[in-house]
Amino acid sequence: MTLYARFAAELGAILDRLEQDGVLPAGLSRANIAVEPPRDPSHGDLAINAAMVLAKPAGTNPRALAEALVERLRAVGGVESVAVAGPGFINLTLNDGVWRAELAEIHARGGDYGRSTIGAGRKVNVEYVSANPTGPMHMGHCRGAVVGDALASLLEYAGHEVIREYYVNDAGAQVDVLARSAHLRYREALGEVIGEISEGLYPGDYLKPVGAALAAEFGDRYVGVPESEWLVLFRERAVAAMIVLIKADLALLGIHHDLFSSEAAIHAEGKAEAAIARLRERGLIYEGVLEAPKGETPDDWEPVELTLFRATQFGDDQDRPVKKSDGSWTYFGGDLAYHAQKAEGVDALIDIWGADHAGTVKRIKAAVAALTGDRVQFDVKLIQMVRLLRGGEPIKMSKRAGNFVTLADVVREVGKDVVRFTMLTRKADAQMDFDFAKVVEASKDNPVFYVQYAHARIRSIGRRIAEAGVDCAGTPKLERLDREELALVALAAQFPRIVEAAAIAREPHRIAFYLFDLAAAFHAYFNMGNDRPDRRVLMANDVETTCARLYLANGIGQIIRNGLAIMGVAAVEEMK
Template identity: 55%
Template sequence: MNIFADFTARIIKAVEALDLKDKNGAALDLSRIAVEPPRDASHGDLATNAAMVLAKPAGQNPRALAERLVAALSRDADVASAEVAGPGFVNLRLTDGFWQHHLTGILAQAADYGRSKFGGGRKVNVEYVSANPTGPMHVGHCRGAVVGDALANLMDFAGYEVTKEYYINDAGAQVDVLARSAFLRYREALGETIGEIPPGLYPGDYLMPVGQDLAKEFGGKLLEMPEVEALALVKDRTIGAMMVMIRDDLALLNVHHEVFFSERTLHAGNGGAIQTAINDLTFKGFVYKGKLPPPKGEKSEDWEDREQTLFRSTDVGDDMDRPLVKSDGSYTYFAGDVAYMKDKYGRGFDELVFVLGTDHGGYVKRLEALAKAISGGDLKLTVLLCNLVKLFRDGEPVRMSKRSGDFVTLREVVEEVGRDPIRFMMLYRKNSEPLDFDFAKVTEQSKDNPVFYVQYASARCHSVLRQAREQMGIAEPGRETLSAAVSGLSDEGEIGLIRKLAEYPRLIEQAASSQEPHRLAFYLYDLASSFHAHWNRGTDNPDLRFVKVNDPQLTLARLGLVQAVADVLQSGLTLVGADAPKEMR
């Protein structure tokens, strides 16, 4: 249950009972009423802006209206006190009985606590990583992989129908270079001395096994074929090998896409899919013949000083029109984007999310314009830009990789520090902010390491449950037994923990709606901090310890609280893509 949605409904009902009208005698717009935690927890459990947003249209003084609302809300059996704050906010403090009852709901829902129908089943495509299939995943891909995957998990949990997608950039110049690089390694595998890798080709050792596989499959036959024919075969085999490598690298990070969409399929049949998409835009009036000036006074890769086929993207919010066909008759890269987005729209998605690096910031407006043109404005599109990740080891920059030759591979980072620290720490900053990742800090066992601190809270919860069984000689109590005992919880720290747990459903909906998965990592750290703080109170005061051998009923009540904390930690860490350990080694 989302208590904030619940009390929003209660407050709206209380406002309606006041029979307020706007200055013209019409019903008031109640959609701006919000209920949230107070900025200062000492002010209460909930705060609402109802009087503040309704006073002006109703022609009333905000504090006077707040006083009327306080009188109405004070009659609610779950409200211990209501008071006016500041210019007209209303703060509510809820009864211990309300919090105890809410805890029974958390225990009953278990792993489904926080799951909602907020998304209404809207179909969402989240496309992330989408690296060129020219080598192993490197650390630059890592952040987008985690952000996209965690966001997809969040939106699914919040009631959206989510598809995780990877766009394979397997057409264009970069895969031609890949084929030539692999062909060189093929010659090497046949025994030829190739010397230093020529500039412009991919130098990494990761192509050596590809060359060896080509030598096993074809022997020396590729050397006897026309170059175009040989390179076509090499390209197919190499792209396939690279995608196997990429899938394996992503699996190490617990990232698994449901759809791998090949760019080459758009170019099949002389680019039939692309031409169909351009025809569709032409029919809608978005394609014309014309000339473009160089953007910002500089020639871009697609710019040509000639009349050409253009997408009228400035009509739908872009800052310049976009070329679709090159002078040699081939399609621009953007033309492929047109066909790809049309394909997505044709698959029935209501929302599209692209997770890209900040170096793709120039794509945002053109993609948004394209979505409007193709869907007539029906398709919601969001582009999340992930800032740079800088690697450090004990404060010193990490720059090179033995395997790739010029970058650090994702596999190397996972193998050194583990999947969970990477998943959590990539979310411990907003995606648009730079992130420093220090190998030493993310593996140290201290409060300063957020992932350790959160996972340690999970392990502590299970340690308490084991301790209770051992010290009291009881079997593991069922959730119904725990729920029946929670009325014994009244300590300020215990109620505070339930309050923090109660924020989880709202957090899920907000993080999914705003497409900010970092909020989940922050929440988990705050929950862990609250749990550790209460644990420490028990260290100083034996009466507050979770297990009291001489008071089985109170122990059961406190075990119910511990189980609920463990449930939410496991739920949140699962969405992050990390484990919730039962013990730390």
């Protein structure tokens, strides 16, 4: 149990007794009661809003209720003082023994400090990246890939069972274009001069190895023959080659999915028809005509009978077609079938989408609600674009020319850890800049460097103490740590509640923000020794203080490692 959870439990027991004594009516909701750090550290260690939350439904004065709580909170173990602030907020100051015990707990639990059980083993499917299988990963895919992977790790750390999934869009027109592009490279590999790549085909050189492999396997069998004889085969081979390429690119970022689901396979196996049949049995599928577009009606618009899903019954703005007038599936029809498949056997679905898909959210939420009877929670995290800069100047790219910035090139230039950490330094729905010069800058303005440097500095402290011949084996004398130093422990002790809050909100960037604050606090603590010899970690003439401070530093290092592990970032041992 975390420190905050322990005091929340103590508060809960006190509230139970107040109910038994008739001070509070039974059955009041406690959902909004919080035990958390106060905004102003000078107010104490814990802030409690229970009196403010319960006073009105209890029909009593908040301050009077706060005074009744204070009387009982003073008796809780580890509480040094309790005060009522303002109209009824309660501030607790804990004694030093609480923080020394928490530091020992950090060391005892190691990599599991901060791990939570709030997920209770619930199974969550997190689908992310899912770029069309038509080429290598580029930086437009990077942010969603990192956010999705970090979110999956965060949910696992918080006690969920997670499935990482990639949806392969291999049933649309784009993969036919891929097949035709591969056929062109196939002919090129056989010696044909293909000249400039035609408009509408993929121009990148990444298809040359695919063409060469097809030429080696089939010779000239598919030269000069109708498209119908090779399109399906070339499509399958090209998609398979692109998936290998995509997996290799993602592996450079440390990303590995558990499951790759094929859109083409979903249709081939009749899963779309099965999903529609289930909804039709419940009266949620019908044949009808959509209303004319709002505003000025296009000249070529005419009412056409379509197969429609009653999305409006589940909060959408209008009913949605699942099939076109020619009987083929709409994009929504395919997405509906896919979500029907992945909702089987899970408790929640999370999709990581680009912000340009915001208009699709309501209809998919409606589909999942209908398909699962609201049993499966569904959430979409929208990811804003990343603007690429070099020294403050935008990098110009052209997909038509095939000179987009690939993920592999970026990782090779600045490193996996820099890419992953940087992508988590802003909320996912906020636009961000990725400046190749800034992200490798060795300054406190660069959070990647600042956090990793804190860990490297802690490791360096340990090496220097060992080199000085100071033996810190055994139990350290933590009484040597004063209030100023124990304030670092109080900040470190927030890590478990940060993990839980981030998991509940599905916001892995909160871990990055917290680590930056923790690193900044550690650097400030360490730098005090530059001006005050008595604040240095290594005190040559005071072994007990040295070992206590090393123990403190190593505890902070453990929290940094735990947080970076969630983010998929290495904790470096030294920085050169």
